[in-house]
Amino acid sequence: MNKGQRKTHIIIWMVLAVCIPVGFISAIMVIPDKPMQEDVFLKNETVLEEISKEIVKDNLIVLIRNDKAKTSYQLQLLVSTPFKQADIGIYYSLRNKFDPLQSIYLGNLPPKGGKVFSLPSDEEFSDRIHIVLFDPIKNELINQIQIEL
Amino acid sequence: MLKGTHNHLIHNSMNKDFYIGYINKLPEGIAKRIKITILILISVFVLSGVGIAFHHQNISNSQFELGKLTTLEGYFFSEPVALIKVLEGKDIHGNLIFKSVPLVNYAKFGAEDLIRIYEEKNKTSLHGKKLKLIGTLLYDDGKSLFELTKREESILAVEVVSDYKLRQQIQPKIENLGIQSIKGEIIDSKCYFGAMRPGFGKTHRACAVRCISGGIPPVLAATNYDGAVNYFLIRGKEKQAINKEVLPYVSEPVSLKGELVKFDDWMVLYVDPATGIERQ
Amino acid sequence: MSVQYKAIHWNPQKKAYDLVIVILTVSYLIAFMATTIIIHPNLDPVNLIIRAFGSLSLILIHLVLIIGPLCRLSSSFLPLLYNRRHLGVTTFLVAAIHGVLSLVQFHGNGDSNVLISLFTANTQYDSLAQFPFQVLGYYALLILFFMAATSHDFWLKNLGQNFWKRLHILIYIAYVLIIMHVMLGVIQLESSPLLIIFLCIGFTAVISLHLIAGWKEIKQDRQIQNFLDDGYLFAGTVDLWEDGKARIVNNGKERIAIFRNGNEFTAISNQCAHQGGPLGEGRIVDGVITCPWHGYQYRTNDGCSPPPFSEKVPTFNLKSVNNKIFLDPIPNPAGTAVEVISVKVKGER
Numbered sequence: 001m002n003k004g005q006r007k008t009h010i011i012i013w014m015v016l017a018v019c020i021p022v023g024f025i026s027a028i029m030v031i032p033d034k035p036m037q038e039d040v041f042l043k044n045e046t047v048l049e050e051i052s053k054e055i056v057k058d059n060l061i062v063l064i065r066n067d068k069a070k071t072s073y074q075l076q077l078l079v080s081t082p083f084k085q086a087d088i089g090i091y092y093s094l095r096n097k098f099d100p101l102q103s104i105y106l107g108n109l110p111p112k113g114g115k116v117f118s119l120p121s122d123e124e125f126s127d128r129i130h131i132v133l134f135d136p137i138k139n140e141l142i143n144q145i146q147i148e149l
Numbered sequence: 150m151l152k153g154t155h156n157h158l159i160h161n162s163m164n165k166d167f168y169i170g171y172i173n174k175l176p177e178g179i180a181k182r183i184k185i186t187i188l189i190l191i192s193v194f195v196l197s198g199v200g201i202a203f204h205h206q207n208i209s210n211s212q213f214e215l216g217k218l219t220t221l222e223g224y225f226f227s228e229p230v231a232l233i234k235v236l237e238g239k240d241i242h243g244n245l246i247f248k249s250v251p252l253v254n255y256a257k258f259g260a261e262d263l264i265r266i267y268e269e270k271n272k273t274s275l276h277g278k279k280l281k282l283i284g285t286l287l288y289d290d291g292k293s294l295f296e297l298t299k300r301e302e303s304i305l306a307v308e309v310v311s312d313y314k315l316r317q318q319i320q321p322k323i324e325n326l327g328i329q330s331i332k333g334e335i336i337d338s339k340c341y342f343g344a345m346r347p348g349f350g351k352t353h354r355a356c357a358v359r360c361i362s363g364g365i366p367p368v369l370a371a372t373n374y375d376g377a378v379n380y381f382l383i384r385g386k387e388k389q390a391i392n393k394e395v396l397p398y399v400s401e402p403v404s405l406k407g408e409l410v411k412f413d414d415w416m417v418l419y420v421d422p423a424t425g426i427e428r429q
Numbered sequence: 430m431s432v433q434y435k436a437i438h439w440n441p442q443k444k445a446y447d448l449v450i451v452i453l454t455v456s457y458l459i460a461f462m463a464t465t466i467i468i469h470p471n472l473d474p475v476n477l478i479i480r481a482f483g484s485l486s487l488i489l490i491h492l493v494l495i496i497g498p499l500c501r502l503s504s505s506f507l508p509l510l511y512n513r514r515h516l517g518v519t520t521f522l523v524a525a526i527h528g529v530l531s532l533v534q535f536h537g538n539g540d541s542n543v544l545i546s547l548f549t550a551n552t553q554y555d556s557l558a559q560f561p562f563q564v565l566g567y568y569a570l571l572i573l574f575f576m577a578a579t580s581h582d583f584w585l586k587n588l589g590q591n592f593w594k595r596l597h598i599l600i601y602i603a604y605v606l607i608i609m610h611v612m613l614g615v616i617q618l619e620s621s622p623l624l625i626i627f628l629c630i631g632f633t634a635v636i637s638l639h640l641i642a643g644w645k646e647i648k649q650d651r652q653i654q655n656f657l658d659d660g661y662l663f664a665g666t667v668d669l670w671e672d673g674k675a676r677i678v679n680n681g682k683e684r685i686a687i688f689r690n691g692n693e694f695t696a697i698s699n700q701c702a703h704q705g706g707p708l709g710e711g712r713i714v715d716g717v718i719t720c721p722w723h724g725y726q727y728r729t730n731d732g733c734s735p736p737p738f739s740e741k742v743p744t745f746n747l748k749s750v751n752n753k754i755f756l757d758p759i760p761n762p763a764g765t766a767v768e769v770i771s772v773k774v775k776g777e778r
Contacts, residue, residue, distance in 0.1 A: 010643035027612035030558040035332035035402035037371040040379035086288040105238025170511035198460030204621035257539035359539030
């Protein structure tokens, strides 16, 4: 380098020594906060206080919940490893051989997290609950859970 | 130039620490220092690669079944967006419960133009009819979309629903929830729910703009303080598509105000783009 | 430069240098991609490649930029400088893969031409938070392309060293654009501070090294030798010179290298005709002055490169009085023959 080039270099770097940190800090300061919304209009069912049964099946923790009077029952499913299916329909099967159109559709389960589903009332209960996870889009059986009460 | 003839240089003690790039054999001291430098550089590069890779933000669980075609049967509706209702089952009261699967076209295009062209060409309306489609599924967080991968040839069969009771049962269940203001991020439904990961945020903005501009339904993704996310299809006040109008606000924190309607299993926000969109 | 034109004059060191570049590039990409695939198997494969090549080009540009000032502070780093241009070209190629893939992935397959979309998808130039960071990356890539395209000695020769050097200063603008491209882009998405810390360490090192090296050079430029009545500069007593090495003096306008070759003394411009390397920090090898940067050579009696090479540098006249060396500060035109003065150095045979 010659003298002129050296002078140019140091001037450039003195300018950059100011501009780069200023740009850097400004960019950090303007990172927007994620907008939060109080009510996202998701239906949240009240979880019943008592647990009458708890089992673990594959990537699910299965709980049967009931109220103190044992008049209402819920099925609570908690997902440990997320599902990969498009749709996870939860069915209350009335027969040993599962048929989606002959079962009671309780709702669909999100691929991760958990959800609570109302179970049919006490009169329709048998000693054994047969819950089926079925993907109605792919027509594929995902899992079956037999719960003895 | 005396390049290539400098092997004897290593014997010149004066030049033992002088590096000349074109000699065939470097002096021992220099060669050793270079080897150490190379090892240090490789370690820095490998550790940086691992370190930076460790710290990606959380990638969603979304899926896009690229290369895998699925046949889907359901009832076509053009509102709130072009979608197909797939039967999930019967609830305890015997009501038919459907999953609404919005339709999108190949690449970064929406399905509404494709449907319109099909209807014009075949002089028919697909609204309320049972369709058999072939295409590619994409899904995440309980929502599914269907890409009409083969364009017009994705529509395999069209069947009129002649049963009156069935025709009534497949009609959408609409619930008006009044005027609401909702904060969130406008995303393009195709990328967010599977076609790209991540399908949101500033780095994805350009793609989201292209997708929404191409007709893919824009959706407002809103998160509550518990981390739960809900999705709101965005349409204009007159129920028209407002894809072009929302483009300047895509992938930014915004608040949308409009009439909130629950359309089966999807939420829809009918917004006046001139007054109903505000940057946060 | 040689009798027969060759695009690259390969030699073992250049091949080894390039091999190291390949090893560094490949090892980074494997480390990054393997770690990501294990921890985040659901990351979109194209996005994975975009991130891998983008982050690699960020590291490479920092490496390229620190080599210059490091070599000014210590000659131990000169092996890194020898084939630095290949590292620069590699940086461009890696960045180009990142850039082109990003352009196609994010702007392609839609309702617009990719380049039109690049400039129209986001036009919030008035907002720092929403600034179109991709455009910054585009211009940085354009500069890197320009650097890579003119990196060959052919351009150096035809554009002239001064002009070529000033053109390549654009790399500093590319560096700022790249920093802001990252800060206004991917940083907004990442919640981990690691990338921020890495970048902070990176630019602190680059800025500090340039300022320290630059300041050292400026101080040296200010050290002007004493002028005598006859216009000559006092360069020093002969015992100050080591055999085969030079002492650098300053005539107020430029630096001059005065070499000792046994009992002979000769003075040439300190600036190599190739890329402006500091000839005075070189050595006399086989009787010719050798530049420490790329090994370009000049004869002691006329400042010309030995045939068949044609480079030449200005020479200066010397005189010695009572074991003291004096320099005529006015340069002779490049390639002018000068009298090599002979002075017996005391204590040496």
